Amino acid sequence: MNFDKQIQERPECTVERALAVIDGKWTTLILRDLLAGTRRFGELRTSLTGISPKTLTDRLRDLERQGVVTRVVFPEIPPRVEYTLTDKGRALGNVVYALAEWGAEWT
Amino acid sequence: MNFDKQIQERPECTVERALAVIDGKWTTLILRDLLAGTRRFGELRTSLTGISPKTLTDRLRDLERQGVVTRVVFPEIPPRVEYTLTDKGRALGNVVYALAEWGAEWT
């Protein structure tokens, strides 16, 4: 149970560690969008059809905390907030591209 | 809600389609193991620390139904069942390798 997971905070397997970062139903799709360039909150919300604002915020905060995206707030009215991938986030491009290629060939 | 998802059974995005296949908390780790070669049920159960037999069965059945793994039963006593990746499953190696490389460099 949870005890087992907590005593191995840093599993040896690099795949497991990577999965812990891009976990979540929407996370990889957020990365897909941001790999195309900086996006505003509303742009992501529109592109990710069906996502709730709560979930989008939750996922973006997680990614931010893990150093995958940066969040820049522009003190304007109406407010503007932009999300951009960090180097760490851009490096995940290989994963997303691999998924896209496989999906194109096999699904 | 679900209605929206059902009217687009085959989303255009290849990333989404790929994610639909490797969905689940354990699925990618199962693929990681099978990429190293054929494995028996018990071997997978041991390697995937913490997984319940029910969940392992569920995930393997899903992967089988989607043509990612093949299940071979040997009519012996005690029974032996081996799981092997199909071509479609082996093609997912690129995804797993991309995850492993990213995990090694950034986590």
Add this chain to the structure above:
DNA sequence: CGGAATCCCCCATGATACTG
């Protein structure tokens, strides 16, 4: 516009016991 605050719920997963 970009959230925060609440409340709620489903379903993948877990725990456990049993069997051919």
Add this chain to the structure above:
DNA sequence: CAGTATCATGGGGGATTCCG
């Protein structure tokens, strides 16, 4: 050994409302 059967659960995600 490789599952099935059953029941319990919890937390990620959804729906809605409100705010600066």
